[in-house]
Amino acid sequence: QSALTQPASVSGSPGQSITISCTGTSSDVGRYNHVSWYQRHPGKAPKLMIFDVSDRPSGVSNRFSGSKSGNTASLTISGLQAEDEADYFCSSYTSTSTLYVFGSGTKVAVL
Amino acid sequence: EVLLVESGGGLVKPGGSLRLSCAASGFTFSYAWMSWVRQAPGKGLEWVGRIKSKTEGGTIEYAPPVKGRFTISRDDSSNTLYLQMNTLKTEDSAEYYCTCNSGYHTVYWGQGTLVTVSS
Numbered sequence: 001q002s003a004l005t006q007p008a009s010v011s012g013s014p015g016q017s018i019t020i021s022c023t024g025t026s027s028d029v030g031r032y033n034h035v036s037w038y039q040r041h042p043g044k045a046p047k048l049m050i051f052d053v054s055d056r057p058s059g060v061s062n063r064f065s066g067s068k069s070g071n072t073a074s075l076t077i078s079g080l081q082a083e084d085e086a087d088y089f090c091s092s093y094t095s096t097s098t099l100y101v102f103g104s105g106t107k108v109a110v111l
Numbered sequence: 112e113v114l115l116v117e118s119g120g121g122l123v124k125p126g127g128s129l130r131l132s133c134a135a136s137g138f139t140f141s142y143a144w145m146s147w148v149r150q151a152p153g154k155g156l157e158w159v160g161r162i163k164s165k166t167e168g169g170t171i172e173y174a175p176p177v178k179g180r181f182t183i184s185r186d187d188s189s190n191t192l193y194l195q196m197n198t199l200k201t202e203d204s205a206e207y208y209c210t211c212n213s214g215y216h217t218v219y220w221g222q223g224t225l226v227t228v229s230s
Binding site for chain 1: 156158172218222
């Protein structure tokens with residue numbers, strides 16, 4: 001059981017926008033602006049896509065954006081492309097002794 | 112190119128020990144905060160622990176399930192991160208990932224090494 005809740009799957013057609021939610025608690029997502037998102041293709045190491053809720057690392061497409069409201073963070077992928085098909089998971093800093101918690105992961109399918 | 116390559120995983124009996132290594136390249140390892148994260152089969156990711164750079168105190172923190180049994184260390188001369196795991200339990204079975212942190216997020220991940228604790 002993951003500490004952060006994500007939908008198991010989200011799908012969309014090429015060119016559409018999709019949003020993945022990441023729900024935590026007032027001890028993690030709701031308390032800190034330290035939510036990050038990662039993309040993982042099968043057999044490859046995860047790649048950082050968004051950090052500190054909405055910041056994009058250099059080299060990440062501006063089609064990826066992040067936001068947060070209360071205890072829920074969101075990752076939006078606009079202009080969906082075939083290469084976006086992957087697993088996405090979120091992470092947040094937490095006030096507990098665990099320091100970091102992760103989401104269960106969401107499989108994005110491009111129809 | 113940044114590379115984090117874990118090794119040392121394998122099959123070990125409950126109560127046994129194992130040491131994982133992570134060879135880092137492509138960035139200034141001595142300045143990096145490094146962590147271990149694991150994922151048990153069919154479960155979510157779980158943070159195991161973190162070691163800060165020596166220049167920032169070298170502080171080490173552990174998740175409650177592994178505190179007192181696992182030890183994280185680093186050798187900046189060889190750009191290697193270690194995870195010494197003692198008194199292993201079946202619930203420690205997982206893919207173990209070495210990660211490089213910046214601020215409050217993980218910048219780079221390794222591919223993982225599998226640890227199986229079983230009699």
